[in-house]
Amino acid sequence: MDRFAFDLAHLLAGGLVLVSFTMLYQDRLYALLNIFAIHALVLTLSVAWQANVQHAPHLYVTAAIALVFKAIVVPLALHRMVVRLGIHREVETVVGIGATMLAGMGLVALSMVVMLRVTPGADPLAREDLAFALAVVLLGLLMMVTRRNAVSQVVGFMSLENGLILAATGAKGMPLVVEISVAFSILIAFIVIGIFLFRIRERFDTVDVHALDRFRGERR
Amino acid sequence: MSFLGLDALGAVLLVPIAAATILIVLPGYVLSARLNVVASLVTLGAAVLLFFERPAPGQYLHVDDLNVVFIVLNTFVGFTTSVFSASYIAHEIEIGRLTPTYLRFYHAMYQTMMFGMNLALVANSIGLMWVAVELATLTTVLMVGIYRTSEALEAAWKYFILGSVGIALALFGTILVYMAARPVVGEGVDAMTWTILVANASGFDPALLNLAFIFLLLGYGTKVGLAPLHAWLPDAHAEGPTPISAVLSGLLLNVALYALLRFKILLAATPQAIAPGPLLVTLGLTSLVFAAFMLYRRRDIKRMFAYSSIEHMGIIAFAFGMGGPLANFAGLLHMTMHSLTKSAIFFAVGHIAQVKGTQKIAEIRGLTVTHPVLGWGLVLGVVAIAGLPPLGIFMSEFLVVSSTFARQPWLAIPLVLGLLVAFGALLLRLGGLAFGEPAGSTAPVEASYVPMFAHLGLVCTAGIYLPPPLVAWFQHVAALLG
Numbered sequence: 001m002d003r004f005a006f007d008l009a010h011l012l013a014g015g016l017v018l019v020s021f022t023m024l025y026q027d028r029l030y031a032l033l034n035i036f037a038i039h040a041l042v043l044t045l046s047v048a049w050q051a052n053v054q055h056a057p058h059l060y061v062t063a064a065i066a067l068v069f070k071a072i073v074v075p076l077a078l079h080r081m082v083v084r085l086g087i088h089r090e091v092e093t094v095v096g097i098g099a100t101m102l103a104g105m106g107l108v109a110l111s112m113v114v115m116l117r118v119t120p121g122a123d124p125l126a127r128e129d130l131a132f133a134l135a136v137v138l139l140g141l142l143m144m145v146t147r148r149n150a151v152s153q154v155v156g157f158m159s160l161e162n163g164l165i166l167a168a169t170g171a172k173g174m175p176l177v178v179e180i181s182v183a184f185s186i187l188i189a190f191i192v193i194g195i196f197l198f199r200i201r202e203r204f205d206t207v208d209v210h211a212l213d214r215f216r217g218e219r220r
Numbered sequence: 221m222s223f224l225g226l227d228a229l230g231a232v233l234l235v236p237i238a239a240a241t242i243l244i245v246l247p248g249y250v251l252s253a254r255l256n257v258v259a260s261l262v263t264l265g266a267a268v269l270l271f272f273e274r275p276a277p278g279q280y281l282h283v284d285d286l287n288v289v290f291i292v293l294n295t296f297v298g299f300t301t302s303v304f305s306a307s308y309i310a311h312e313i314e315i316g317r318l319t320p321t322y323l324r325f326y327h328a329m330y331q332t333m334m335f336g337m338n339l340a341l342v343a344n345s346i347g348l349m350w351v352a353v354e355l356a357t358l359t360t361v362l363m364v365g366i367y368r369t370s371e372a373l374e375a376a377w378k379y380f381i382l383g384s385v386g387i388a389l390a391l392f393g394t395i396l397v398y399m400a401a402r403p404v405v406g407e408g409v410d411a412m413t414w415t416i417l418v419a420n421a422s423g424f425d426p427a428l429l430n431l432a433f434i435f436l437l438l439g440y441g442t443k444v445g446l447a448p449l450h451a452w453l454p455d456a457h458a459e460g461p462t463p464i465s466a467v468l469s470g471l472l473l474n475v476a477l478y479a480l481l482r483f484k485i486l487l488a489a490t491p492q493a494i495a496p497g498p499l500l501v502t503l504g505l506t507s508l509v510f511a512a513f514m515l516y517r518r519r520d521i522k523r524m525f526a527y528s529s530i531e532h533m534g535i536i537a538f539a540f541g542m543g544g545p546l547a548n549f550a551g552l553l554h555m556t557m558h559s560l561t562k563s564a565i566f567f568a569v570g571h572i573a574q575v576k577g578t579q580k581i582a583e584i585r586g587l588t589v590t591h592p593v594l595g596w597g598l599v600l601g602v603v604a605i606a607g608l609p610p611l612g613i614f615m616s617e618f619l620v621v622s623s624t625f626a627r628q629p630w631l632a633i634p635l636v637l638g639l640l641v642a643f644g645a646l647l648l649r650l651g652g653l654a655f656g657e658p659a660g661s662t663a664p665v666e667a668s669y670v671p672m673f674a675h676l677g678l679v680c681t682a683g684i685y686l687p688p689p690l691v692a693w694f695q696h697v698a699a700l701l702g
Contacts, residue, residue: 118427119399126399137392141385153381160388167395173407174398175347 012046013132020139040071050169107138129170136163231266240331253306260299267295282344300671304567305463307668333359364460375455382452390439396432400424421489443476447507457526462570469529470563500541507534508638515645532558548698550619557612564675565601571667576660586658606646612682
């Protein structure tokens with residue numbers, strides 16, 4: 001394979017992991033949303049490059065969806081929501097930033113060890129892509145469990161989905177139906193989340209998921 | 221002749237979608253509840269036709285001996301629940317807990333969910349199956365939150381987050397299966413088509429497939445409600461409308477389990493891959509024992525039966541994990557019996573909670589005195605779910621236990637322990653609920669008892685007499701499962 005093509009794909013996928021790390025230590029919602037936009041942008045570049053390398057024009061559609069929907073529309077919409085709800089203050093975290101970063105490093109190491117060990121036979125590009133993708137997925141999960149705020153949990157979930165798309169595009173020739181469905185499901189997921197945020201606000205005037213726990217009362 | 225079969229397959233998918241489209245615009249709850257029932261009945265009819273007329277497997281859809289059992293069970297419980305739902309919803313409208321707008325949405329979502337589950341069962345593409353499971357999940361999330369109380373929203377949010385994480389892990393697993401299949405089958409749609417995957421499974425890279433199965437087990441296992449991935453399940457069952465609790469327990473858990481079974485067959489067809497059995501056995505036993513002990517501390521009646529669902533999904537996963545013709549047979553039988561019994565219990569509980577105006581166990585007492593039909597229906601249901609002879613669940617549990625004793629006696633110890641602990645907890649609670657000093661409202665209840673007693677009748681009959689064709693069919697499917 002062309003050395004340059006490989007290096008650039010590697011760089012972009014690695015960049016996605018790096019941006020995931022950057023998201024882990026954001027303590028303000030606006031900054032978090034901006035970083036998420038960058039995350040989606042890096043994903044767009046990565047998918048577009050895969051489309052070019054694999055001569056798979058349908059992947060450009062996936063790239064376009066990532067660019068328009070995830071890098072522009074969603075961050076803007078969430079931004080407006082944050083303004084309207086007046087929750088731009090600090091993001092509450094469950095665990096300290098330092099511990100989270102250490103856990104993140106552990107997860108990246110884990111995904112490298114696991115993926116590279118089980119896929120010696122696969123072609124190198126797909127293999128490393130998959131390892132990076134797993135790292136992004138795990139970092140997204142980590143972000144979801146370490147944040148209390150509903151908006152940042154949603155951002156964590158979307159970065160996790162970005163990792164899945166990276167994996168799906170890295171698997172050469174994966175049928176189009178799956179890519180579209182992934183993009184589509186993100187859309188649905190976002191609508192669902194939108195409804196939820198709306199309802200949560202209506203009821204509690206807060207989007208801090210921690211507040212939900214208080215209502216459990218004696219039920220537990 | 222295959223034309224008719226194709227039509228039946230089409231109807232199983234198209235009728236719910238068409239009904240959902242009409243229901244979203246149809247005003248008036250009486251009419252929409254009726255349409256909901258009719259659409260479910262037509263879907264059931266189409267599903268039964270699949271036994272006789274079966275289309276050749278296509279690239280995206282297929283019907284085989286395994287999934288036809290699931291489809292018929294799915295559409296049957298879907299139909300009876302729609303009958304129950306009609307009388308349940310009438311009461312909710314009366315007391316103003318749901319507005320007509322929400323009800324329109326509720327009925328449309330009900331049919332969309334049926335579509336999602338049927339699609340997941342007939343999908344031949346593992347990608348399509350994933351999409352369908354996700355669709356069914358998202359619709360149930362919306363239904364769980366439909367009352368918009370703070371508890372309902374918390375339950376829906378928790379379900380949504382955990383369900384999404386599970387579904388995301390399952391997608392990663394699906395991608396890994398594709399990666400394993402690609403070198404053998406070639407690029408494109410074929411490498412995700414179930415029938416082609418199984419035929420070529422012997423050439424797949426075992427290491428990649430092992431990793432894929434771990435992700436799929438965690439992903440779809442979250443949806444099955446296996447401990448320790450069950451956290452969403454009790455809340456979702458307790459806070460949503462009761463018809464949804466019935467379909468969640470009776471159907472959606474089965475659909476997720478079906479997805480797991482598919483991949484288990486794939487792994488079994490690949491030499492050198494890890495045996496998926498022990499993993500399922502471990503998760504199943506953990507769920508069983510954990511849920512059995514958790515049953516003692518429940519104060520909410522729907523939450524208690526939700527934990528009982530975790531327990532039974534544990535038993536089913538355990539049986540399929542043990543494998544072999546007898547254990548698989550027991551697993552299939554137990555799954556069918558559990559779906560029927562648990563939805564019957566939720567039908568009873570739904571009406572009980574409505575008439576008493578509470579879900580707290582402490583405030584519901586002496587049901588056999590205040591509401592004899594409902595009370596005795598609940599007694600029969602709980603006796604069945606606890607596994608007393610001569611009812612259907614006793615028979616399937618007996619088969620699971622005896623086949624375990626024959627092959628792995630030491631595994632039978634935690635199994636029997638879990639069963640006994642759960643048995644004790646359920647009967648303990650039942651004593652107060654059914655025979656205690658009567659408390660709460662004694663107002664007569666406008667209920668439709670037909671769905672509940674139809675299910676319980678089937679369960680009782682199955683405990684005494686299983687029709688030979690059914691036995692032969694289950695044995696055949698059990699052999700397929702390996």
